[in-house]
Amino acid sequence: EEPSQAAKPGPPEDPGQATKLGQPEDPGQPTKLGQPPEPGLPTEPGQGAQPGRAGAGSYDLVLALGTAGSLPAGAGPAAEVGRELGADRGGLGPEGFALARRDAVTVVLADEPAGLLHGLFQVVRLGPAAFGADRPVERHRPALRLRLVSHWDNVDVHPVMGQVERGYAGGSIFWLDGAPRQDPERVRDYARLLAACGMNAMTVNNVNVHGTATRLLTDRLDDVAAIADLVRPYGIRVHLSVNFAAPVTLGELPTADPLDDDVRAWWAEAAKRVYGTIPDFGGFMVKADSEGQPGPYRYGRTHADGANMLADALAPYGGMVHWRAFVYDHRQDWRDRSTDRARAAYDHFTPLDGQFRDNVIVQVKHGPMDFQTREPVSPVLAAMPHTRLALEVQATQEYTGQQRHVCYLGPWWSEVLRFAPWGPGRPTVASVAAGSAGDDGAAPSGGGGLVVVSNVGADHYWTGHPLAQANLYAIGRLGWAPDLDPLAVLDEWIDLTFTPSASTDPELLRDTLHALLDDSWRTYERYTAPLGVGFMVAPGHHYGPDVDGYEYSRWGTYHFADRDGVGVDRTRAAGTGFTGQYPQPWADRYESLETCPDELLLFFHHVPYRHVLHSGSTVIQHIYDTHFAGVEQVAELVRRWERIGPAGLVDPALHARVTDRLAEQQRCAEEWRDKVNTYFLRKSGVPDAHGRRIY
Numbered sequence: 067e068e069p070s071q072a073a074k075p076g077p078p079e080d081p082g083q084a085t086k087l088g089q090p091e092d093p094g095q096p097t098k099l100g101q102p103p104e105p106g107l108p109t110e111p112g113q114g115a116q117p118g119r120a121g122a123g124s125y126d127l128v129l130a131l132g133t134a135g136s137l138p139a140g141a142g143p144a145a146e147v148g149r150e151l152g153a154d155r156g157g158l159g160p161e162g163f164a165l166a167r168r169d170a171v172t173v174v175l176a177d178e179p180a181g182l183l184h185g186l187f188q189v190v191r192l193g194p195a196a197f198g199a200d201r202p203v204e205r206h207r208p209a210l211r212l213r214l215v216s217h218w219d220n221v222d223v224h225p226v227m228g229q230v231e232r233g234y235a236g237g238s239i240f241w242l243d244g245a246p247r248q249d250p251e252r253v254r255d256y257a258r259l260l261a262a263c264g265m266n267a268m269t270v271n272n273v274n275v276h277g278t279a280t281r282l283l284t285d286r287l288d289d290v291a292a293i294a295d296l297v298r299p300y301g302i303r304v305h306l307s308v309n310f311a312a313p314v315t316l317g318e319l320p321t322a323d324p325l326d327d328d329v330r331a332w333w334a335e336a337a338k339r340v341y342g343t344i345p346d347f348g349g350f351m352v353k354a355d356s357e358g359q360p361g362p363y364r365y366g367r368t369h370a371d372g373a374n375m376l377a378d379a380l381a382p383y384g385g386m387v388h389w390r391a392f393v394y395d396h397r398q399d400w401r402d403r404s405t406d407r408a409r410a411a412y413d414h415f416t417p418l419d420g421q422f423r424d425n426v427i428v429q430v431k432h433g434p435m436d437f438q439t440r441e442p443v444s445p446v447l448a449a450m451p452h453t454r455l456a457l458e459v460q461a462t463q464e465y466t467g468q469q470r471h472v473c474y475l476g477p478w479w480s481e482v483l484r485f486a487p488w489g490p491g492r493p494t495v496a497s498v499a500a501g502s503a504g505d506d507g508a509a510p511s512g513g514g515g516l517v518v519v520s521n522v523g524a525d526h527y528w529t530g531h532p533l534a535q536a537n538l539y540a541i542g543r544l545g546w547a548p549d550l551d552p553l554a555v556l557d558e559w560i561d562l563t564f565t566p567s568a569s570t571d572p573e574l575l576r577d578t579l580h581a582l583l584d585d586s587w588r589t590y591e592r593y594t595a596p597l598g599v600g601f602m603v604a605p606g607h608h609y610g611p612d613v614d615g616y617e618y619s620r621w622g623t624y625h626f627a628d629r630d631g632v633g634v635d636r637t638r639a640a641g642t643g644f645t646g647q648y649p650q651p652w653a654d655r656y657e658s659l660e661t662c663p664d665e666l667l668l669f670f671h672h673v674p675y676r677h678v679l680h681s682g683s684t685v686i687q688h689i690y691d692t693h694f695a696g697v698e699q700v701a702e703l704v705r706r707w708e709r710i711g712p713a714g715l716v717d718p719a720l721h722a723r724v725t726d727r728l729a730e731q732q733r734c735a736e737e738w739r740d741k742v743n744t745y746f747l748r749k750s751g752v753p754d755a756h757g758r759r760i761y
């Protein structure tokens with residue numbers, strides 16, 4: 067086939083095969099992937115393969131299960147590649163695959179069906195390049211084994227949070243007004259999308275478990291099983307968020323004490339029922355003793371007691387517990403500068419290192435606070451070497467523009483994954499989550515992987531802002547291969563999302579999308595809270611600026627701006643001591659004004675407005691300059707996007723949607739600029755060096 071045709075998803079000579087992957091009427095797909103395919107294609111070892119027809123021009127793609135030297139000789143190039151892989155027999159793992167191109171045939175081999183599926187998606191990603199010159203054998207396997215999408219979807223409509231907590235893409239794809247949405251095709255498409263991004267697990271309900279959601283574990287289990295059936299063909303396992311007090315709230319027991327025998331038996335029975343209904347169920351996710359959720363503290367027990375109780379219930383079936391480390395006191399005294407929310411996860415969890423069962427994953431938000439635009443990496447990730455740790459990130463843009471603003475988070479997640487808590491050349495956060503950090507890092511039993519709070523909903527474009535899809539794609543790819551360049555990942559997404567044939571000038575489209583997305587996270591940072599200080603958002607819904615919105619409330623999110631200066635003193639010398647939670651060299655680097663990176667200065671230090679940054683600017687002038695610059699950058703994005711409208715490079719409806727959102731982004735960016743600049747002008751009394759108008 068012509069390369070251009072071959073680039074379409076699936077083998078050109080076998081259109082049925084590729085389509086089947088996405089077809090609703092084909093739930094048994096994983097098995098089918100391993101079954102003898104169309105005549106003429108190599109099949110599983112020992113199943114009587116037809117002779118290969120390599121070079122005859124009759125097929126140019128082989129996807130074969132049962133790798134490594136086991137393919138019959140007649141299988142042509144696939145057998146050759148298999149022989150070459152021989153020594154690695156079985157070494158590709160459950161999701162890995164080998165890819166090669168030999169004698170005009172592209173070969174994907176995998177040990178297990180999920181590997182074949184990911185191999186197919188790799189072929190799709192490569193497009194024409196998969197069908198060009200010969201390629202030596204490449205082996206692909208995910209760096210992080212567990213890559214889970216966490217849906218903050220409510221089953222009932224919550225009076226304040228709605229159908230999806232912090233959801234900016236319409237309703238839930240799973241639930242509607244207390245019942246399943248009944249849109250199986252959408253769920254199936256979603257599973258395929260997730261698999262194509264590289265994910266392999268999901269929770270189907272919010273970590274704050276209330277109302278009907280509590281009963282998904284019991285009498286509403288069939289609703290979960292129905293979702294599991296739909297997503298299983300794509301290698302996605304279903305997990306459930308559970309309420310720690312379920313034995314009580316479901317009205318069956320007087321206590322939820324994790325050491326109580328009846329409670330333990332209750333959970334064992336619940337787990338048994340779940341696995342009786344969903345044999346490949348993934349496990350439980352728990353938010354305990356946090357923001358009003360129940361937990362073991364009420365009974366004088368530890369998080370390890372709570373997590374281990376659930377782990378014991380799940381262990382007979384191979385289930386996992388995701389226990390969240392997002393635990394802090396949300397009723398702090400804002401007058402007391404010595405309390406520090408940033409310290410909380412470390413203080414609660416590190417004393418428990420080594421006490422968690424092997425099937426417990428402690429799930430750690432990437433920063434010590436709460437998904438702000440800029441935070442340091444959480445020190446917990448470097449402080450629990452005997453515990454499986456998962457890195458939790460937020461694709462839903464709660465604090466990064468709520469999918470009304472363009473904010474491509476790939477570059478930031480990449481920074482986090484590559485961060486080396488023990489200093490350059492030492493293990494990274496990615497290796498902690500992968501369980502390969504050695505002596506320094508996570509437990510030898512394998513890390514905890516990645517958890518992504520979903521940005522997907524019932525919206526036509528999946529993510530509200532069509533360009534926010536790039537975030538879902540990027541985090542899936544980075545979970546699979548954390549070393550990928552986030553801008554190269556963006557190119558993949560562009561190629562997969564926008565069909566070049568529909569476009570008269572694909573390079574103009576590509577350049578425009580890069581102009582909009584590449585630097586968008588930093589642009590957002592420029593016009594919002596400065597230098598890592600965080601928050602300054604409107605309380606409750608968290609959209610738009612309110613500099614003092616949280617300053618005198620009990621949530622522990624303060625900037626401490628007064629007439630002399632701004633920032634939180636988290637030093638050991640004079641502040642909350644938070645810097646001491648880091649290993650060297652970061653403990654000292656963050657402690658010292660000389661070495662603390664500019665972008666985190668106000669996270670770690672309280673400084674006078676005229677303090678000079680490494681950049682040479684003062685703090686106050688930096689605030690003014692970045693806020694003016696950020697808004698100008700947004701205006702430029704608006705112009706760039708406008709320019710491609712008449713060219714018909716993208717679907718007009720998509721163009722219109724992005725245009726609307728950009729207009730709102732511009733309005734909101736100006737509001738941020740004016741409120742932040744005015745606030746600091748009035749607090750500091752220091753005028754803008756360039757005499758620009760500040761209100």
Ligand code: BDP
Nearest residue numbers: 231232273274353392436437
């Ligand atoms: C915060 C959100 C809140 C979540 C919480 C969490 O504002 O809605 O419930 O995180 O992670 O960022 O549990």
